[in-house]
Amino acid sequence: MNKEEIEHIRADFPILSEKVYNKDLIYFDNAATTQKPRCVVEKIEYAYFHLNANIHRGVHYLSLKATEAHEAARLTAAEFLHAEKKEEIIFTRGTTESINLVAFSFGEAFCHPGDEVIVSAMEHHSNIVPWQMLCERKGMKLRVIPVNENGELDMVAYSSLLNEKTRIVSVAHVSNVLGTINPVKEIIRIAHEKNIPVLIDGAQAVPHLSVDVRELDADFYVFSGHKIYGPTGIGILYGKEKWLNAIPPYQGGGEMISTVTFEKTTYNELPFKFEAGTPDYVGSTALAEALRYINNIGLDNIAAYENELLHYAEQQLMEIENMHIIGTAKNKCSVLSFLVDGIHPYDIGMLLDKLGIAVRTGHHCAQPIMDMFGIPGTVRASFAFYNTKEEIVRFTEALKKVVNMLK
Amino acid sequence: MTINELQDEIIEQFSQFDDWMDKYALLIDMGNSLEPLENEYKTPQNLIEGCQSRVWLDAQMKDGKIYFRGDSDAVLVKGIVYLLIHVLSGHTPDEILNADLYCIDKIGLREHLSPTRSNGLLSMLKQMKMYALAFKSKQE
Numbered sequence: 205m206n207k208e209e210i211e212h213i214r215a216d217f218p219i220l221s222e223k224v225y226n227k228d229l230i231y232f233d234n235a236a237t238t239q240k241p242r243c244v245v246e247k248i249e250y251a252y253f254h255l256n257a258n259i260h261r262g263v264h265y266l267s268l269k270a271t272e273a274h275e276a277a278r279l280t281a282a283e284f285l286h287a288e289k290k291e292e293i294i295f296t297r298g299t300t301e302s303i304n305l306v307a308f309s310f311g312e313a314f315c316h317p318g319d320e321v322i323v324s325a326m327e328h329h330s331n332i333v334p335w336q337m338l339c340e341r342k343g344m345k346l347r348v349i350p351v352n353e354n355g356e357l358d359m360v361a362y363s364s365l366l367n368e369k370t371r372i373v374s375v376a377h378v379s380n381v382l383g384t385i386n387p388v389k390e391i392i393r394i395a396h397e398k399n400i401p402v403l404i405d406g407a408q409a410v411p412h413l414s415v416d417v418r419e420l421d422a423d424f425y426v427f428s429g430h431k432i433y434g435p436t437g438i439g440i441l442y443g444k445e446k447w448l449n450a451i452p453p454y455q456g457g458g459e460m461i462s463t464v465t466f467e468k469t470t471y472n473e474l475p476f477k478f479e480a481g482t483p484d485y486v487g488s489t490a491l492a493e494a495l496r497y498i499n500n501i502g503l504d505n506i507a508a509y510e511n512e513l514l515h516y517a518e519q520q521l522m523e524i525e526n527m528h529i530i531g532t533a534k535n536k537c538s539v540l541s542f543l544v545d546g547i548h549p550y551d552i553g554m555l556l557d558k559l560g561i562a563v564r565t566g567h568h569c570a571q572p573i574m575d576m577f578g579i580p581g582t583v584r585a586s587f588a589f590y591n592t593k594e595e596i597v598r599f600t601e602a603l604k605k606v607v608n609m610l611k
Numbered sequence: 612m613t614i615n616e617l618q619d620e621i622i623e624q625f626s627q628f629d630d631w632m633d634k635y636a637l638l639i640d641m642g643n644s645l646e647p648l649e650n651e652y653k654t655p656q657n658l659i660e661g662c663q664s665r666v667w668l669d670a671q672m673k674d675g676k677i678y679f680r681g682d683s684d685a686v687l688v689k690g691i692v693y694l695l696i697h698v699l700s701g702h703t704p705d706e707i708l709n710a711d712l713y714c715i716d717k718i719g720l721r722e723h724l725s726p727t728r729s730n731g732l733l734s735m736l737k738q739m740k741m742y743a744l745a746f747k748s749k750q751e
Protein backbone atom coordinates (compact mmCIF):
# COMPACT_ATOMS: atom_id res chain seq x y z
CA MET A 205 0.00 0.00 0.00
CA ASN A 206 1.35 3.43 -0.85
CA LYS A 207 1.38 6.63 1.15
CA GLU A 208 -1.79 7.99 -0.37
CA GLU A 209 -3.71 4.83 0.33
CA ILE A 210 -2.54 4.89 3.94
CA GLU A 211 -3.55 8.54 4.29
CA HIS A 212 -6.94 7.58 2.94
CA ILE A 213 -7.24 4.76 5.42
CA ARG A 214 -6.12 6.95 8.32
CA ALA A 215 -8.93 9.35 7.54
CA ASP A 216 -11.36 6.52 8.30
CA PHE A 217 -10.11 6.41 11.90
CA PRO A 218 -10.99 9.67 13.66
CA ILE A 219 -9.13 8.77 16.87
CA LEU A 220 -5.81 8.79 15.03
CA SER A 221 -5.95 12.56 14.88
CA GLU A 222 -6.34 12.93 18.64
CA LYS A 223 -3.73 14.84 20.60
CA VAL A 224 -2.38 13.47 23.85
CA TYR A 225 -0.46 15.86 26.13
CA ASN A 226 -0.56 18.26 23.15
CA LYS A 227 1.29 15.79 20.94
CA ASP A 228 0.10 13.83 17.95
CA LEU A 229 -1.01 10.43 19.14
CA ILE A 230 0.99 7.44 17.92
CA TYR A 231 -1.02 4.34 18.61
CA PHE A 232 1.21 1.27 18.77
CA ASP A 233 -0.96 -0.82 21.07
CA ASN A 234 -2.96 -2.58 18.40
CA ALA A 235 -2.43 -6.05 19.81
CA ALA A 236 -4.36 -4.98 22.91
CA THR A 237 -7.20 -3.47 20.94
CA THR A 238 -7.57 -1.84 17.55
CA GLN A 239 -9.14 1.50 16.69
CA LYS A 240 -12.49 1.61 14.91
CA PRO A 241 -13.16 2.94 11.44
CA ARG A 242 -16.02 5.39 11.09
CA CYS A 243 -18.16 2.84 9.22
CA VAL A 244 -18.16 0.48 12.22
CA VAL A 245 -19.27 3.16 14.65
CA GLU A 246 -21.85 4.40 12.16
CA LYS A 247 -23.16 0.87 11.86
CA ILE A 248 -23.73 0.75 15.61
CA GLU A 249 -25.67 4.00 15.41
CA TYR A 250 -27.59 2.76 12.39
CA ALA A 251 -28.52 -0.46 14.15
CA TYR A 252 -29.88 1.36 17.18
CA PHE A 253 -31.68 3.98 15.12
CA HIS A 254 -33.12 1.76 12.42
CA LEU A 255 -33.29 -1.87 13.36
CA ASN A 256 -33.45 -2.17 17.11
CA ALA A 257 -35.81 -4.88 18.33
CA ASN A 258 -35.30 -8.17 20.09
CA ILE A 259 -34.43 -10.83 17.55
CA HIS A 260 -36.01 -14.18 16.73
CA ARG A 261 -39.01 -13.34 18.91
CA GLY A 262 -41.21 -10.70 17.39
CA VAL A 263 -43.54 -11.06 14.49
CA HIS A 264 -43.17 -7.41 13.75
CA TYR A 265 -41.17 -5.68 11.07
CA LEU A 266 -38.35 -4.36 13.23
CA SER A 267 -37.76 -7.66 14.94
CA LEU A 268 -37.50 -9.30 11.56
CA LYS A 269 -35.04 -6.68 10.38
CA ALA A 270 -32.86 -7.12 13.48
CA THR A 271 -32.95 -10.90 13.14
CA GLU A 272 -31.93 -10.64 9.52
CA ALA A 273 -29.03 -8.37 10.39
CA HIS A 274 -27.76 -10.71 13.10
CA GLU A 275 -27.99 -13.74 10.82
CA ALA A 276 -26.40 -11.86 7.92
CA ALA A 277 -23.53 -11.04 10.28
CA ARG A 278 -23.19 -14.73 11.05
CA LEU A 279 -22.91 -15.43 7.34
CA THR A 280 -20.28 -12.71 6.94
CA ALA A 281 -18.24 -14.21 9.79
CA ALA A 282 -18.60 -17.69 8.29
CA GLU A 283 -17.37 -16.43 4.93
CA PHE A 284 -14.55 -14.54 6.59
CA LEU A 285 -13.25 -17.76 8.17
CA HIS A 286 -14.24 -19.86 5.14
CA ALA A 287 -16.45 -22.03 7.33
CA GLU A 288 -18.62 -24.55 5.60
CA LYS A 289 -21.88 -23.44 7.22
CA LYS A 290 -23.05 -20.36 9.04
CA GLU A 291 -24.45 -22.58 11.79
CA GLU A 292 -20.85 -23.27 12.75
CA ILE A 293 -20.46 -19.66 13.87
CA ILE A 294 -21.41 -18.87 17.47
CA PHE A 295 -21.45 -15.30 18.70
CA THR A 296 -19.78 -14.87 22.08
CA ARG A 297 -18.40 -11.94 24.05
CA GLY A 298 -14.90 -12.56 22.73
CA THR A 299 -11.95 -14.94 22.63
CA THR A 300 -12.05 -15.49 26.37
CA GLU A 301 -15.68 -16.49 26.43
CA SER A 302 -15.26 -18.68 23.36
CA ILE A 303 -12.44 -20.64 25.01
CA ASN A 304 -14.38 -20.92 28.27
CA LEU A 305 -17.35 -22.25 26.37
CA VAL A 306 -15.33 -24.98 24.70
CA ALA A 307 -13.38 -25.82 27.87
CA PHE A 308 -16.65 -26.25 29.72
CA SER A 309 -18.86 -27.95 27.16
CA PHE A 310 -16.21 -30.12 25.54
CA GLY A 311 -15.00 -31.01 29.02
CA GLU A 312 -18.48 -32.09 30.10
CA ALA A 313 -18.88 -34.35 27.09
CA PHE A 314 -15.45 -35.86 26.60
CA CYS A 315 -13.15 -35.42 29.60
CA HIS A 316 -12.49 -37.75 32.52
CA PRO A 317 -10.06 -38.07 35.42
CA GLY A 318 -6.53 -38.78 34.21
CA ASP A 319 -7.10 -37.21 30.79
CA GLU A 320 -4.81 -34.50 29.46
CA VAL A 321 -5.09 -31.12 27.72
CA ILE A 322 -2.20 -29.62 25.74
CA VAL A 323 -1.52 -25.89 25.52
CA SER A 324 1.72 -24.08 24.65
CA ALA A 325 4.12 -22.07 26.80
CA MET A 326 3.32 -18.89 24.87
CA GLU A 327 -0.42 -18.78 25.55
CA HIS A 328 -2.39 -15.78 26.75
CA HIS A 329 -3.87 -16.36 30.22
CA SER A 330 -7.27 -16.76 28.59
CA ASN A 331 -6.00 -19.87 26.82
CA ILE A 332 -4.50 -21.26 30.02
CA VAL A 333 -6.86 -20.58 32.89
CA PRO A 334 -10.08 -22.08 31.39
CA TRP A 335 -8.16 -25.32 30.78
CA GLN A 336 -6.70 -25.26 34.28
CA MET A 337 -10.23 -24.89 35.62
CA LEU A 338 -11.32 -27.85 33.50
CA CYS A 339 -8.36 -29.86 34.80
CA GLU A 340 -9.31 -29.04 38.36
CA ARG A 341 -12.95 -29.89 37.79
CA LYS A 342 -12.26 -33.21 36.13
CA GLY A 343 -9.01 -34.29 37.75
CA MET A 344 -7.03 -33.89 34.54
CA LYS A 345 -3.53 -32.78 33.68
CA LEU A 346 -2.36 -29.75 31.70
CA ARG A 347 0.63 -30.44 29.44
CA VAL A 348 2.67 -27.62 27.92
CA ILE A 349 4.48 -27.44 24.57
CA PRO A 350 7.84 -25.76 25.20
CA VAL A 351 9.11 -22.74 23.26
CA ASN A 352 12.70 -22.19 22.06
CA GLU A 353 14.74 -19.01 22.60
CA ASN A 354 13.51 -17.54 19.31
CA GLY A 355 9.96 -17.90 20.48
CA GLU A 356 9.05 -20.88 18.31
CA LEU A 357 7.19 -23.99 19.42
CA ASP A 358 9.20 -27.15 19.90
CA MET A 359 7.34 -29.37 17.47
CA VAL A 360 9.25 -32.51 18.39
CA ALA A 361 8.28 -32.08 22.03
CA TYR A 362 4.72 -31.41 20.88
CA SER A 363 4.49 -34.73 19.03
CA SER A 364 5.77 -36.58 22.05
CA LEU A 365 3.22 -34.93 24.34
CA LEU A 366 0.31 -36.33 22.35
CA ASN A 367 -0.86 -39.66 23.69
CA GLU A 368 -3.97 -41.73 24.23
CA LYS A 369 -4.89 -39.60 27.27
CA THR A 370 -4.86 -36.34 25.30
CA ARG A 371 -8.41 -35.05 24.81
CA ILE A 372 -7.80 -31.68 23.16
CA VAL A 373 -5.01 -29.32 22.05
CA SER A 374 -5.40 -25.55 22.35
CA VAL A 375 -2.80 -23.16 20.93
CA ALA A 376 -2.52 -19.60 19.70
CA HIS A 377 -2.28 -18.99 15.97
CA VAL A 378 -0.18 -15.89 16.67
CA SER A 379 1.49 -15.02 19.99
CA ASN A 380 0.44 -11.69 21.47
CA VAL A 381 3.87 -11.26 23.11
CA LEU A 382 6.34 -12.66 20.61
CA GLY A 383 4.46 -12.18 17.36
CA THR A 384 5.28 -15.77 16.37
CA ILE A 385 3.01 -17.26 13.75
CA ASN A 386 2.67 -20.86 14.86
CA PRO A 387 2.49 -23.72 12.34
CA VAL A 388 -1.10 -24.44 13.26
CA LYS A 389 -1.87 -26.46 10.18
CA GLU A 390 0.91 -28.86 11.12
CA ILE A 391 -0.19 -28.85 14.77
CA ILE A 392 -3.69 -29.82 13.71
CA ARG A 393 -2.51 -32.45 11.26
CA ILE A 394 -0.37 -34.18 13.88
CA ALA A 395 -3.18 -34.14 16.46
CA HIS A 396 -5.68 -35.46 13.92
CA GLU A 397 -3.46 -38.47 13.27
CA LYS A 398 -4.46 -39.45 16.79
CA ASN A 399 -8.05 -38.22 16.39
CA ILE A 400 -7.48 -35.39 18.84
CA PRO A 401 -9.35 -32.14 18.16
CA VAL A 402 -7.61 -28.76 18.19
CA LEU A 403 -8.76 -25.30 19.22
CA ILE A 404 -6.92 -22.37 17.66
CA ASP A 405 -6.86 -19.02 19.50
CA GLY A 406 -6.95 -16.67 16.55
CA ALA A 407 -7.22 -13.42 18.52
CA GLN A 408 -3.93 -12.07 17.16
CA ALA A 409 -4.11 -13.79 13.81
CA VAL A 410 -7.33 -12.71 12.14
CA PRO A 411 -6.41 -9.00 11.98
CA HIS A 412 -3.23 -9.83 10.10
CA LEU A 413 -3.58 -13.06 8.10
CA SER A 414 -6.32 -14.54 6.05
CA VAL A 415 -7.62 -17.61 7.79
CA ASP A 416 -9.34 -20.60 6.23
CA VAL A 417 -10.62 -22.93 8.93
CA ARG A 418 -11.36 -25.67 6.42
CA GLU A 419 -7.90 -25.52 4.92
CA LEU A 420 -6.43 -25.64 8.44
CA ASP A 421 -8.95 -28.31 9.36
CA ALA A 422 -9.36 -26.58 12.74
CA ASP A 423 -11.97 -28.08 15.04
CA PHE A 424 -12.50 -24.81 16.89
CA TYR A 425 -11.27 -21.35 15.96
CA VAL A 426 -11.91 -18.29 18.14
CA PHE A 427 -11.34 -14.53 18.00
CA SER A 428 -12.45 -11.17 19.42
CA GLY A 429 -14.21 -8.41 17.51
CA HIS A 430 -12.33 -5.60 19.19
CA LYS A 431 -8.96 -6.78 17.95
CA ILE A 432 -10.12 -6.71 14.34
CA TYR A 433 -11.44 -3.15 14.20
CA GLY A 434 -14.89 -4.19 15.44
CA PRO A 435 -16.72 -3.37 18.66
CA THR A 436 -15.82 -4.67 22.11
CA GLY A 437 -17.98 -7.28 23.73
CA ILE A 438 -18.54 -9.42 20.66
CA GLY A 439 -16.49 -12.36 19.46
CA ILE A 440 -16.62 -15.54 17.46
CA LEU A 441 -16.47 -19.21 18.17
CA TYR A 442 -16.18 -21.32 15.07
CA GLY A 443 -16.71 -25.02 15.69
CA LYS A 444 -17.10 -27.91 13.30
CA GLU A 445 -20.73 -28.91 13.21
CA LYS A 446 -19.98 -32.43 14.44
CA TRP A 447 -18.26 -31.05 17.57
CA LEU A 448 -20.86 -28.39 18.29
CA ASN A 449 -23.57 -31.03 18.03
CA ALA A 450 -21.65 -33.40 20.28
CA ILE A 451 -21.13 -31.02 23.21
CA PRO A 452 -23.79 -29.72 25.61
CA PRO A 453 -24.89 -26.07 25.94
CA TYR A 454 -22.76 -23.71 28.01
CA GLN A 455 -25.44 -21.44 29.45
CA GLY A 456 -29.16 -21.94 29.80
CA GLY A 457 -31.87 -19.41 29.08
CA GLY A 458 -34.03 -18.04 26.35
CA GLU A 459 -33.16 -18.47 22.65
CA MET A 460 -31.22 -21.67 23.27
CA ILE A 461 -34.23 -23.88 23.95
CA SER A 462 -36.70 -25.65 21.76
CA THR A 463 -39.36 -26.56 24.31
CA VAL A 464 -39.41 -26.03 28.06
CA THR A 465 -41.50 -27.81 30.66
CA PHE A 466 -40.58 -28.27 34.29
CA GLU A 467 -39.97 -31.93 33.60
CA LYS A 468 -37.76 -31.58 30.58
CA THR A 469 -36.27 -29.00 28.27
CA THR A 470 -35.07 -29.74 24.78
CA TYR A 471 -32.39 -27.59 23.28
CA ASN A 472 -32.54 -25.57 20.15
CA GLU A 473 -30.47 -26.50 17.12
CA LEU A 474 -27.18 -24.92 16.11
CA PRO A 475 -26.14 -22.18 16.45
CA PHE A 476 -28.85 -21.07 18.89
CA LYS A 477 -28.06 -23.83 21.35
CA PHE A 478 -24.98 -21.83 22.35
CA GLU A 479 -26.50 -18.37 22.34
CA ALA A 480 -28.55 -18.17 25.52
CA GLY A 481 -30.35 -14.91 26.15
CA THR A 482 -30.74 -11.88 23.94
CA PRO A 483 -27.59 -11.81 21.83
CA ASP A 484 -25.57 -8.72 20.96
CA TYR A 485 -27.15 -8.23 17.56
CA VAL A 486 -25.85 -4.67 17.39
CA GLY A 487 -22.34 -5.91 18.07
CA SER A 488 -22.60 -8.70 15.53
CA THR A 489 -23.88 -6.29 12.89
CA ALA A 490 -21.02 -3.88 13.53
CA LEU A 491 -18.48 -6.71 13.60
CA ALA A 492 -19.67 -7.79 10.17
CA GLU A 493 -19.10 -4.23 8.99
CA ALA A 494 -15.53 -4.38 10.32
CA LEU A 495 -14.91 -7.67 8.52
CA ARG A 496 -16.18 -6.16 5.28
CA TYR A 497 -13.92 -3.16 5.80
CA ILE A 498 -10.91 -5.47 6.23
CA ASN A 499 -11.89 -7.52 3.20
CA ASN A 500 -12.14 -4.39 1.10
CA ILE A 501 -8.56 -3.46 1.90
CA GLY A 502 -7.56 -7.08 1.56
CA LEU A 503 -5.76 -9.13 4.17
CA ASP A 504 -2.92 -9.86 1.79
CA ASN A 505 -2.31 -6.14 1.30
CA ILE A 506 -2.56 -5.65 5.04
CA ALA A 507 -0.10 -8.45 5.79
CA ALA A 508 2.43 -7.18 3.25
CA TYR A 509 2.29 -3.61 4.52
CA GLU A 510 2.41 -4.57 8.20
CA ASN A 511 5.42 -6.76 7.49
CA GLU A 512 7.15 -3.78 5.95
CA LEU A 513 6.40 -1.80 9.10
CA LEU A 514 7.69 -4.59 11.32
CA HIS A 515 10.99 -4.94 9.46
CA TYR A 516 11.46 -1.21 9.29
CA ALA A 517 10.87 -0.91 13.04
CA GLU A 518 13.21 -3.79 13.82
CA GLN A 519 15.95 -2.12 11.79
CA GLN A 520 15.40 1.20 13.50
CA LEU A 521 15.39 -0.28 16.97
CA MET A 522 18.66 -2.10 16.41
CA GLU A 523 20.35 1.31 16.28
CA ILE A 524 19.74 1.57 20.00
CA GLU A 525 22.43 0.19 22.25
CA ASN A 526 21.70 -2.77 24.49
CA MET A 527 18.47 -3.43 22.67
CA HIS A 528 17.00 -6.92 22.76
CA ILE A 529 14.08 -7.97 20.66
CA ILE A 530 12.11 -10.70 22.39
CA GLY A 531 10.60 -13.04 19.86
CA THR A 532 12.71 -13.57 16.77
CA ALA A 533 10.77 -16.32 15.07
CA LYS A 534 11.20 -16.67 11.31
CA ASN A 535 7.48 -16.30 10.83
CA LYS A 536 6.19 -13.20 12.60
CA CYS A 537 3.28 -10.78 12.74
CA SER A 538 3.59 -7.08 13.44
CA VAL A 539 4.20 -7.44 17.17
CA LEU A 540 7.52 -6.11 18.42
CA SER A 541 8.46 -6.90 22.01
CA PHE A 542 11.74 -5.57 23.33
CA LEU A 543 13.86 -4.78 26.35
CA VAL A 544 16.78 -2.44 26.88
CA ASP A 545 19.42 -3.71 29.31
CA GLY A 546 19.15 -2.20 32.75
CA ILE A 547 15.90 -0.36 32.08
CA HIS A 548 12.53 -1.45 33.37
CA PRO A 549 9.79 -1.67 30.71
CA TYR A 550 7.43 0.36 32.88
CA ASP A 551 9.80 3.34 32.84
CA ILE A 552 10.05 3.25 29.05
CA GLY A 553 6.27 2.96 28.66
CA MET A 554 5.55 5.85 31.03
CA LEU A 555 7.96 8.21 29.33
CA LEU A 556 6.88 7.25 25.81
CA ASP A 557 3.33 7.96 26.91
CA LYS A 558 4.28 11.49 27.84
CA LEU A 559 5.63 11.86 24.31
CA GLY A 560 2.27 10.83 22.88
CA ILE A 561 3.19 7.22 22.09
CA ALA A 562 0.95 4.40 23.28
CA VAL A 563 2.74 1.08 23.79
CA ARG A 564 2.05 -1.72 26.19
CA THR A 565 4.41 -2.74 28.97
CA GLY A 566 4.38 -5.66 31.36
CA HIS A 567 3.77 -9.35 31.02
CA HIS A 568 0.91 -8.98 28.48
CA CYS A 569 -1.28 -11.52 30.31
CA ALA A 570 1.23 -14.23 29.45
CA GLN A 571 3.27 -14.68 32.62
CA PRO A 572 4.49 -18.22 31.87
CA ILE A 573 6.37 -17.13 28.74
CA MET A 574 7.93 -14.21 30.63
CA ASP A 575 9.15 -16.65 33.29
CA MET A 576 10.56 -18.86 30.57
CA PHE A 577 12.57 -15.96 29.13
CA GLY A 578 13.50 -14.95 32.69
CA ILE A 579 12.25 -11.39 32.25
CA PRO A 580 9.69 -9.35 34.21
CA GLY A 581 7.97 -8.13 31.07
CA THR A 582 8.63 -6.32 27.85
CA VAL A 583 7.75 -3.14 26.04
CA ARG A 584 5.51 -4.07 23.15
CA ALA A 585 4.85 -2.03 20.04
CA SER A 586 2.22 -3.60 17.81
CA PHE A 587 1.35 -2.18 14.42
CA ALA A 588 -1.75 -1.96 12.32
CA PHE A 589 -2.19 -1.00 8.69
CA TYR A 590 -3.05 2.59 9.66
CA ASN A 591 0.42 3.07 11.19
CA THR A 592 3.20 4.64 9.15
CA LYS A 593 6.97 4.63 8.78
CA GLU A 594 6.97 8.27 9.87
CA GLU A 595 5.41 7.19 13.14
CA ILE A 596 8.09 4.55 13.53
CA VAL A 597 10.77 7.18 13.00
CA ARG A 598 9.21 9.41 15.65
CA PHE A 599 8.88 6.42 17.95
CA THR A 600 12.56 5.52 17.52
CA GLU A 601 13.65 9.08 18.22
CA ALA A 602 11.46 9.18 21.30
CA LEU A 603 12.81 5.85 22.44
CA LYS A 604 16.40 7.05 22.06
CA LYS A 605 15.60 10.10 24.15
CA VAL A 606 13.86 8.04 26.81
CA VAL A 607 16.64 5.46 27.00
CA ASN A 608 19.13 8.30 27.42
CA MET A 609 17.16 9.71 30.33
CA LEU A 610 16.88 6.35 32.02
CA LYS A 611 20.32 4.86 31.61
CA MET B 612 10.23 19.83 59.12
CA THR B 613 6.60 18.77 59.29
CA ILE B 614 5.08 16.49 56.71
CA ASN B 615 3.34 19.42 55.06
CA GLU B 616 6.46 21.57 54.98
CA LEU B 617 8.27 18.70 53.27
CA GLN B 618 5.45 18.37 50.78
CA ASP B 619 5.47 22.10 50.01
CA GLU B 620 9.20 21.93 49.39
CA ILE B 621 8.72 19.16 46.86
CA ILE B 622 5.90 21.01 45.11
CA GLU B 623 8.22 24.00 44.87
CA GLN B 624 10.94 21.85 43.29
CA PHE B 625 8.62 20.47 40.64
CA SER B 626 6.98 23.80 39.89
CA GLN B 627 10.20 25.00 38.19
CA PHE B 628 9.30 22.82 35.23
CA ASP B 629 6.48 23.03 32.75
CA ASP B 630 7.54 20.25 30.47
CA TRP B 631 6.62 16.70 31.42
CA MET B 632 10.00 15.40 30.40
CA ASP B 633 11.75 17.78 32.80
CA LYS B 634 9.48 16.77 35.65
CA TYR B 635 10.21 13.16 34.93
CA ALA B 636 13.94 13.83 34.74
CA LEU B 637 13.71 15.24 38.27
CA LEU B 638 11.74 12.21 39.38
CA ILE B 639 14.39 9.93 37.86
CA ASP B 640 17.09 11.85 39.76
CA MET B 641 15.14 11.35 42.94
CA GLY B 642 14.74 7.66 42.19
CA ASN B 643 18.46 7.31 41.61
CA SER B 644 19.26 9.14 44.84
CA LEU B 645 17.13 6.80 46.93
CA GLU B 646 19.34 5.10 49.49
CA PRO B 647 19.55 1.51 48.23
CA LEU B 648 17.80 -1.16 50.19
CA GLU B 649 20.17 -4.04 50.91
CA ASN B 650 19.16 -7.36 49.45
CA GLU B 651 18.57 -8.85 52.88
CA TYR B 652 15.63 -6.45 53.24
CA LYS B 653 14.15 -7.38 49.88
CA THR B 654 12.24 -10.16 51.53
CA PRO B 655 8.89 -11.57 50.49
CA GLN B 656 7.35 -9.87 53.55
CA ASN B 657 8.64 -6.51 52.40
CA LEU B 658 7.60 -7.02 48.78
CA ILE B 659 4.56 -5.23 47.49
CA GLU B 660 3.70 -6.96 44.26
CA GLY B 661 2.30 -4.74 41.54
CA CYS B 662 1.31 -5.91 38.11
CA GLN B 663 3.92 -3.79 36.35
CA SER B 664 6.74 -3.28 38.81
CA ARG B 665 7.83 -4.47 42.21
CA VAL B 666 8.18 -2.32 45.31
CA TRP B 667 9.85 -3.18 48.59
CA LEU B 668 9.19 -1.36 51.85
CA ASP B 669 10.88 -1.74 55.20
CA ALA B 670 9.87 0.10 58.38
CA GLN B 671 11.63 0.49 61.72
CA MET B 672 10.55 2.30 64.88
CA LYS B 673 13.12 4.38 66.76
CA ASP B 674 12.41 6.82 69.63
CA GLY B 675 8.75 7.00 68.78
CA LYS B 676 9.33 7.72 65.11
CA ILE B 677 8.99 5.47 62.08
CA TYR B 678 11.81 5.23 59.56
CA PHE B 679 10.97 3.86 56.15
CA ARG B 680 13.26 2.52 53.49
CA GLY B 681 12.23 1.22 50.13
CA ASP B 682 13.15 0.27 46.60
CA SER B 683 11.67 -0.64 43.25
CA ASP B 684 12.88 -2.22 40.04
CA ALA B 685 11.48 0.64 37.95
CA VAL B 686 13.20 3.98 38.38
CA LEU B 687 10.10 6.18 37.98
CA VAL B 688 8.42 4.12 40.65
CA LYS B 689 11.56 4.48 42.73
CA GLY B 690 11.22 8.24 42.34
CA ILE B 691 7.78 8.14 43.87
CA VAL B 692 9.03 5.76 46.57
CA TYR B 693 11.63 8.42 47.31
CA LEU B 694 8.93 11.09 47.55
CA LEU B 695 6.73 9.04 49.87
CA ILE B 696 9.64 8.12 52.12
CA HIS B 697 11.10 11.62 52.08
CA VAL B 698 7.78 13.04 53.23
CA LEU B 699 6.66 10.39 55.72
CA SER B 700 9.85 8.91 57.18
CA GLY B 701 11.01 10.17 60.60
CA HIS B 702 7.53 11.07 61.80
CA THR B 703 5.37 9.66 64.57
CA PRO B 704 2.68 7.07 63.88
CA ASP B 705 -0.03 9.67 64.50
CA GLU B 706 1.49 12.16 62.10
CA ILE B 707 1.74 9.50 59.42
CA LEU B 708 -1.79 8.24 60.00
CA ASN B 709 -3.19 11.76 59.72
CA ALA B 710 -1.05 12.78 56.75
CA ASP B 711 -2.86 14.00 53.67
CA LEU B 712 -0.52 13.44 50.74
CA TYR B 713 -1.55 16.33 48.55
CA CYS B 714 1.88 16.80 46.97
CA ILE B 715 1.51 13.86 44.57
CA ASP B 716 -1.60 15.46 43.15
CA LYS B 717 -0.09 18.93 43.01
CA ILE B 718 2.94 17.88 41.03
CA GLY B 719 0.80 15.94 38.61
CA LEU B 720 1.92 12.45 39.52
CA ARG B 721 -1.45 11.29 40.76
CA GLU B 722 -1.72 8.78 37.91
CA HIS B 723 1.13 6.80 39.44
CA LEU B 724 -0.95 6.28 42.55
CA SER B 725 -4.17 5.44 40.78
CA PRO B 726 -5.45 1.91 41.32
CA THR B 727 -5.58 1.33 37.56
CA ARG B 728 -1.82 1.71 37.21
CA SER B 729 -1.26 -1.29 39.44
CA ASN B 730 2.40 -0.54 40.01
CA GLY B 731 2.39 -1.23 43.72
CA LEU B 732 2.55 2.41 44.81
CA LEU B 733 -0.97 2.68 46.12
CA SER B 734 -0.39 -0.51 48.08
CA MET B 735 2.84 0.97 49.36
CA LEU B 736 1.08 4.05 50.69
CA LYS B 737 -1.52 1.84 52.35
CA GLN B 738 1.27 -0.30 53.78
CA MET B 739 2.97 2.78 55.24
CA LYS B 740 -0.23 3.70 57.03
CA MET B 741 -0.65 0.11 58.18
CA TYR B 742 2.83 0.18 59.71
CA ALA B 743 1.93 3.41 61.47
CA LEU B 744 -1.22 1.82 62.84
CA ALA B 745 0.65 -1.32 63.93
CA PHE B 746 3.46 0.62 65.65
CA LYS B 747 0.90 2.87 67.30
CA SER B 748 -1.06 0.00 68.78
CA LYS B 749 2.20 -1.57 70.00
CA GLN B 750 3.01 1.71 71.77
CA GLU B 751 -0.31 1.86 73.57
Ligand SMILES: Cc1ncc(COP(=O)(O)O)c(C=O)c1O
Nearest residue numbers: 298299300328330380407408428
Ligand atom coordinates in the same frame (compact mmCIF):
# COMPACT_ATOMS: atom_id res chain seq x y z
C1 LIG C 1 -3.63 -14.44 21.93
C2 LIG C 1 -4.78 -13.88 22.74
N1 LIG C 1 -5.71 -14.70 23.21
C3 LIG C 1 -6.76 -14.25 23.92
C4 LIG C 1 -6.92 -12.92 24.20
C5 LIG C 1 -8.09 -12.47 25.01
O1 LIG C 1 -8.98 -11.75 24.24
P1 LIG C 1 -10.26 -11.06 24.88
O2 LIG C 1 -9.78 -10.32 26.09
O3 LIG C 1 -10.76 -10.16 23.81
O4 LIG C 1 -11.22 -12.14 25.23
C6 LIG C 1 -5.96 -12.02 23.75
C7 LIG C 1 -6.09 -10.59 24.08
O5 LIG C 1 -5.20 -9.93 24.51
C8 LIG C 1 -4.87 -12.52 23.00
O6 LIG C 1 -3.92 -11.67 22.54
